[in-house]
Amino acid sequence: MRHRRSFTKQQDPMKFAPSGHPEIKRRKVGVLIVNLGTPDATDYFSMRRYLKEFLSDSRVIEAPRLLWWFILNFIILTKRPTASGEAYKSIWNKEKDESPLKTITRSQAEKIAKDFSEHDEVVIEWGMRYGNPSTKAGIENLQAQGCDRILIFPLYPQYAAATTATACDKAFDALKEMRWQPTVRVVPPYFEDPDYIEALADSIQDHIAEKEWTPDLVIASFHGLPQRYFDAGDPYHCQCAKTTRLLRERLGWSEDKLKLTFQSRFGKEEWLQPYTDKTIEQLAKDGVKNLAVVCPGFSSDCVETLEEIALEAGEIFEENGGENFTLIPCLNDSQDSIRVLSGVIKNELRGWVDC
Numbered sequence: 001m002r003h004r005r006s007f008t009k010q011q012d013p014m015k016f017a018p019s020g021h022p023e024i025k026r027r028k029v030g031v032l033i034v035n036l037g038t039p040d041a042t043d044y045f046s047m048r049r050y051l052k053e054f055l056s057d058s059r060v061i062e063a064p065r066l067l068w069w070f071i072l073n074f075i076i077l078t079k080r081p082t083a084s085g086e087a088y089k090s091i092w093n094k095e096k097d098e099s100p101l102k103t104i105t106r107s108q109a110e111k112i113a114k115d116f117s118e119h120d121e122v123v124i125e126w127g128m129r130y131g132n133p134s135t136k137a138g139i140e141n142l143q144a145q146g147c148d149r150i151l152i153f154p155l156y157p158q159y160a161a162a163t164t165a166t167a168c169d170k171a172f173d174a175l176k177e178m179r180w181q182p183t184v185r186v187v188p189p190y191f192e193d194p195d196y197i198e199a200l201a202d203s204i205q206d207h208i209a210e211k212e213w214t215p216d217l218v219i220a221s222f223h224g225l226p227q228r229y230f231d232a233g234d235p236y237h238c239q240c241a242k243t244t245r246l247l248r249e250r251l252g253w254s255e256d257k258l259k260l261t262f263q264s265r266f267g268k269e270e271w272l273q274p275y276t277d278k279t280i281e282q283l284a285k286d287g288v289k290n291l292a293v294v295c296p297g298f299s300s301d302c303v304e305t306l307e308e309i310a311l312e313a314g315e316i317f318e319e320n321g322g323e324n325f326t327l328i329p330c331l332n333d334s335q336d337s338i339r340v341l342s343g344v345i346k347n348e349l350r351g352w353v354d355c
Contacts, residue, residue: 030147037130
């Protein structure tokens with residue numbers, strides 16, 4: 001039987017290049033982990049630039065473009081940068097002068113790279129869908145290092161067109177400008193990955209064990225999505241629900257102990273329900289005194305978890321009669337997180353790299 005030779009052990013391609021040929025680097029495999037994005041700073045113009053890029057994305061805002069252009073540029077971008085800047089200021093990493101999302105994503109990439117240190121043909125890069133460092137820069141950096149195959153890893157456990165798909169769009173936009181395109185694979189959503197579920201369960205149990213009080217229940221809060229996106233066929237809601245169900249089963253909890261909700265709605269239209277803020281308010285009014293929130297859809301803590309949940313939702317709970325409130329941190333760059341992310345990468349590199 002004839003066997004294909006593995007690509008993991010390559011001879012120097014320059015030995016076979018004709019005289020005068022441009023340098024051909026040793027063939028490598030790149031991994032680009034992509035997160036949502038971050039403003040460069042919290043001032044008005046930095047926030048405006050970031051929000052304009054984010055809210056101009058037709059995957060994020062599915063509305064008539066001319067009408068939305070007017071609303072965005074003449075209404076939203078006049079006031080929202082200031083309010084969003086204040087939210088970011090409350091959670092900003094002052095030591096590095098950047099958002100926590102950027103700090104954590106960089107650390108995730110560095111730790112994943114250490115996990116692959118024995119595979120010198122694998123190069124790990126990171127980038128953002130919106131803001132800096134850009135997805136395009138990440139792809140160009142990988143190609144410059146000799147990567148002719150690239151695995152794109154959108155850091156979203158659950159698929160949504162407004163997150164996973166638009167991250168891929170940005171990568172493909174960069175590829176369209178390249179004469180010599182690398183071969184590309186995309187990591188599928190990992191919402192039911194056993195290691196991911198196990199890591200989430202451990203993080204919940206470990207965090208609760210550190211408290212002097214025990215939550216009456218835990219809310220699993222996912223980023224929201226307009227209801228009409230779901231009606232159009234987006235699988236996001238179903239994948240969030242399955243993650244929550246698997247997490248309940250792993251913890252041995254009932255639906256009353258771990259509730260699924262959705263946060264971060266924008267505008268006046270109906271979004272996926274139940275809403276996180278309204279649920280927290282009602283629970284407090286109903287006599288719940290101890291509450292914890294986990295955000296399984298976020299691979300790293302960001303303004304939506306650190307400000308919207310830890311600060312805003314915590315205030316809502318206490319103002320309506322609640323006593324003890326805590327945000328269970330995202331998996332971030334923890335050992336369990338890196339084990340999950342590296343495991344997903346190794347699985348998707350099969351055929352390219354023997355991991």
